[in-house]
Amino acid sequence: MTDPMSTPSLATDEDVATWFRAAVRAMQAYVPGEQPQHGKFLKLNTNENPYPPPPAVLQAISEAANGKLERYPDPLGTAFRIQAAAELGVDPDWILTGNGSDDILTIVTRGLVGENDRLRLPYPSYILYRTLAQLQGASCEEVHFRSDFSLDERFAVNDERLKLVFLPNPNSPSGTMIDPEKIAALADQLTCPLLIDEAYVDFASSNCIELVKQNPRVMVSRTLSKSYALAGLRFGFLVAQPAMIRMFRKVKDSYNCDALSLAAATAAIANTKWLSENRTKIIATRNWMTERLRSFGFTVTDSQANFVWCTSTQHSAQRLYEGLKAQKVLVRYMNYPGWGDGLRISVGTDDGARAALSILESLL
Amino acid sequence: MTDPMSTPSLATDEDVATWFRAAVRAMQAYVPGEQPQHGKFLKLNTNENPYPPPPAVLQAISEAANGKLERYPDPLGTAFRIQAAAELGVDPDWILTGNGSDDILTIVTRGLVGENDRLRLPYPSYILYRTLAQLQGASCEEVHFRSDFSLDERFAVNDERLKLVFLPNPNSPSGTMIDPEKIAALADQLTCPLLIDEAYVDFASSNCIELVKQNPRVMVSRTLSKSYALAGLRFGFLVAQPAMIRMFRKVKDSYNCDALSLAAATAAIANTKWLSENRTKIIATRNWMTERLRSFGFTVTDSQANFVWCTSTQHSAQRLYEGLKAQKVLVRYMNYPGWGDGLRISVGTDDGARAALSILESLL
Numbered sequence: 001m002t003d004p005m006s007t008p009s010l011a012t013d014e015d016v017a018t019w020f021r022a023a024v025r026a027m028q029a030y031v032p033g034e035q036p037q038h039g040k041f042l043k044l045n046t047n048e049n050p051y052p053p054p055p056a057v058l059q060a061i062s063e064a065a066n067g068k069l070e071r072y073p074d075p076l077g078t079a080f081r082i083q084a085a086a087e088l089g090v091d092p093d094w095i096l097t098g099n100g101s102d103d104i105l106t107i108v109t110r111g112l113v114g115e116n117d118r119l120r121l122p123y124p125s126y127i128l129y130r131t132l133a134q135l136q137g138a139s140c141e142e143v144h145f146r147s148d149f150s151l152d153e154r155f156a157v158n159d160e161r162l163k164l165v166f167l168p169n170p171n172s173p174s175g176t177m178i179d180p181e182k183i184a185a186l187a188d189q190l191t192c193p194l195l196i197d198e199a200y201v202d203f204a205s206s207n208c209i210e211l212v213k214q215n216p217r218v219m220v221s222r223t224l225s226k227s228y229a230l231a232g233l234r235f236g237f238l239v240a241q242p243a244m245i246r247m248f249r250k251v252k253d254s255y256n257c258d259a260l261s262l263a264a265a266t267a268a269i270a271n272t273k274w275l276s277e278n279r280t281k282i283i284a285t286r287n288w289m290t291e292r293l294r295s296f297g298f299t300v301t302d303s304q305a306n307f308v309w310c311t312s313t314q315h316s317a318q319r320l321y322e323g324l325k326a327q328k329v330l331v332r333y334m335n336y337p338g339w340g341d342g343l344r345i346s347v348g349t350d351d352g353a354r355a356a357l358s359i360l361e362s363l364l
Numbered sequence: 365m366t367d368p369m370s371t372p373s374l375a376t377d378e379d380v381a382t383w384f385r386a387a388v389r390a391m392q393a394y395v396p397g398e399q400p401q402h403g404k405f406l407k408l409n410t411n412e413n414p415y416p417p418p419p420a421v422l423q424a425i426s427e428a429a430n431g432k433l434e435r436y437p438d439p440l441g442t443a444f445r446i447q448a449a450a451e452l453g454v455d456p457d458w459i460l461t462g463n464g465s466d467d468i469l470t471i472v473t474r475g476l477v478g479e480n481d482r483l484r485l486p487y488p489s490y491i492l493y494r495t496l497a498q499l500q501g502a503s504c505e506e507v508h509f510r511s512d513f514s515l516d517e518r519f520a521v522n523d524e525r526l527k528l529v530f531l532p533n534p535n536s537p538s539g540t541m542i543d544p545e546k547i548a549a550l551a552d553q554l555t556c557p558l559l560i561d562e563a564y565v566d567f568a569s570s571n572c573i574e575l576v577k578q579n580p581r582v583m584v585s586r587t588l589s590k591s592y593a594l595a596g597l598r599f600g601f602l603v604a605q606p607a608m609i610r611m612f613r614k615v616k617d618s619y620n621c622d623a624l625s626l627a628a629a630t631a632a633i634a635n636t637k638w639l640s641e642n643r644t645k646i647i648a649t650r651n652w653m654t655e656r657l658r659s660f661g662f663t664v665t666d667s668q669a670n671f672v673w674c675t676s677t678q679h680s681a682q683r684l685y686e687g688l689k690a691q692k693v694l695v696r697y698m699n700y701p702g703w704g705d706g707l708r709i710s711v712g713t714d715d716g717a718r719a720a721l722s723i724l725e726s727l728l
Contacts, residue, residue: 008577008578008605009577009578009579009580010580010605010606010607011580011605011607011608012607013607013610013611015580015607016580016605016607016608016611017611019476019527019556019557019581020475020476020611021474021475021476021477021478022478023478024474024475024611024614024615025611027614028614029613029614030614030618032436032439032618032619033436035435035436035437035438035439037438037442037443043435046436048434048435048436049434050434051434052432052433052434053433053434057433058429058430061425061429061624062426062429064596065422065425065426065429066422067596068416068596069416069417069421069593069594069595069596069597070412070413070414070415070416070417070593070594070595070596071399071407071412071595071596072396072397072399072410072412072589072595072596073399073595073596073598074399074401075396075399078401099463099598099617099620099622100617100619102617102618102619103617103620106617110385110388110499111384111385111388112383112384112385113385114385114386114387114479114501115478115479115501128618135474135614135615137478137479163383192383193383213372213373214372214373215373216373216374216375216379216380217383225436229433229434230433230434231433231434231435231436231437231619232428232431232432232433232434232435232436232437232622232623232624233433233622233623233624234437234463234619234620234621234622241372241374241375241380242374243374243375243376243377243379243380244375244380246377247377247380247381247384247388247389249393250388250391250392250393250394250499251388251499253463253464253466253467253470254394254396254466254492255396255464255466255595255598256463256467256598257598258463258596258597258598258622258624258625259596259597260425260596260597260622260624260625261622261624
């Protein structure tokens with residue numbers, strides 16, 4: 001037996017590695033965008049909303065906090081599902097609540113993709129998808145977008161090991177969108193489920209909720225982090241047919257959403273007027289940011305999201321990222337091996353965006 | 365292509381089952397204790413604290429809600445880890461934050477246990493452990509406690525497929541505890557990691573934090589749901605050696621804890637005076653509840669948790685549960701195949717416990 005008075009017997013990374021699953025040992029950790037906890041940064045790197053959330057949300061949080069925090073929350077988030085269902089035109093049993101849409105993506109992947117299975121995604125897109133496949137011991141098939149960010153026909157090919165396809169729409173980093181009609185055709189061709197990640201869809205001109213009704217393999221994930229200015233709250237949800245939702249309930253943690261985020265999300269999703277006004281502001285800023293960045297000589301895709309994607313053959317994107325950071329402006333430098341690099345700049349307030357773009361101009 | 369105007373094409377459970385992993389298809393969903401959202405119940409069924417959380421917690425939530433909810437939270441919960449580390453006598457890098465301790469149990473299981481591996485737990489204990497193994501496609505080895513709730517020697521036997529051992533301490537439903545010295549000896553015998561689930565440990569007379577320093581295979585999980593009266597908040601954490609924590613960070617969702625729960629948990633864990641006073645009240649109520657239930661003829665184990673476990677050869681536990689529920693008192697009826705059944709009654713306020721036990725007495 002060990003001596004209880006001994007100094008800590010510290011294990012090394014090599015010591016502990018043998019106890020972990022091979023898949024976990026082999027993988028790299030997903031690295032989220034920088035979230036500086038100290039220092040004053042103009043933060044345009046993780047597509048947060050530059051405006052505070054609707055005041056009704058703060059009221060709902062205050063009431064829930066003064067309610068019964070000592071009690072477990074409703075495991076199925078019924079009040080939220082009723083409200084969201086009314087907004088989306090589906091029944092409440094078409095909705096699964098999640099601790100952020102990352103939790104939804106985790107639940108869907110754990111439900112459908114096992115060891116040696118395959119998960120497909122477009123490239124470049126959200127890097128987390130790859131991490132989720134790796135965690136399951138599955139392989140990841142990255143199908144390159146065409147140069148105009150349309151989908152290559154290989155994206156619709158079936159194979160026995162393919163168990164799930166992720167399609168972010170609008171996509172990040174490009175901000176581009178695939179037309180819902182094209183996605184309906186893709187879903188009809190695929191024999192496995194297709195998850196359309198609509199994290200940014202409230203800033204776009206269309207969405208795929210109707211496809212869920214037409215094809216049980218289609219699922220849509222949403223988040224309140226971007227368009228409802230609630231990244232700090234962690235709340236997302238899945239829209240899928242009831243038979244799918246019933247299966248995913250087996251996979252999720254019973255109490256994956258807390259009482260405060262459920263109350264806040266219920267208040268937020270009811271606030272369509274706030275959403276519409278916020279969306280209008282973001283889109284107006286996005287449009288002049290796009291024009292101004294083009295006037296600097298950048299190639300900027302037409303964005304349907306709350307960020308813009310800039311590439312340049314003249315300037316080093318990495319150098320510009322570093323120059324901006326030195327002046328307390330954080331943007332996201334993305335480098336996709338086999339594809340290229342660029343800057344993904346979140347849409348800020350008009351003042352914030354003007355300040356950031358002036359500094360960027362000075363670095364050219 | 366599907367006709368966008370068609371009525372929903374609804375899939376059945378059988379239709380969708382084929383798209384899911386075999387492990388998920390085969391498993392039953394974990395069923396948490398009843399959480400009635402309507403109607404006035406005296407709720408003594410899910411081991412919630414009967415008292416409201418410390419006032420400092422509400423203050424912290426209010427400040428965080430009025431801060432920057434539009435920003436992502438700190439993915440590593442640094443402020444919480446610094447505070448908790450000071451309370452526990454470890455460094456902050458020995459702590460991993462979780463969305464409830466269920467999230468911690470999920471992260472640990474996903475990190476260590478793969479398909480066809482084996483996970484060991486004592487029986488009867490927390491039913492969720494089995495669900496977590498099933499989700500991984502792993503098998504579950506339930507080693508029966510001896511009749512006095514001590515550990516059978518088979519609990520310490522190694523085998524190649526065994527990748528993780530769960531030991532709730534205090535245990536539920538029994539409320540009993542294994543001595544830390546015995547657990548140290550168990551951990552020394554085992555060649556795989558051992559997770560000691562200390563969800564109820566703040567109501568007990570000892571804990572196993574020191575063992576983590578002595579043996580890198582030992583991990584301790586904690587929750588703020590019970591002793592800090594924050595079940596609605598979803599916050600738990602893992603104490604393990606830094607090399608273990610680094611691996612588990614690869615498995616967790618980046619932003620698994622939200623800004624409100626991080627702020628609340630940081631305030632709660634600093635509030636040792638509140639904890640001590642709450643603990644004293646709960647233990648005093650637990651002690652007279654135990655005596656009174658014994659005077660009714662129940663067999664009641666000596667509990668080190670915030671609930672009591674009552675069995676009877678004279679009375680049907682299920683009938684008593686139903687009789688209590690009909691009078692708006694919820695307790696937990698537990699029936700463990702191959703072991704037996706009983707009532708697990710959470711410690712309430714003195715008034716609540718008196719009311720519940722009077723109704724119970726009237727049913728005998």
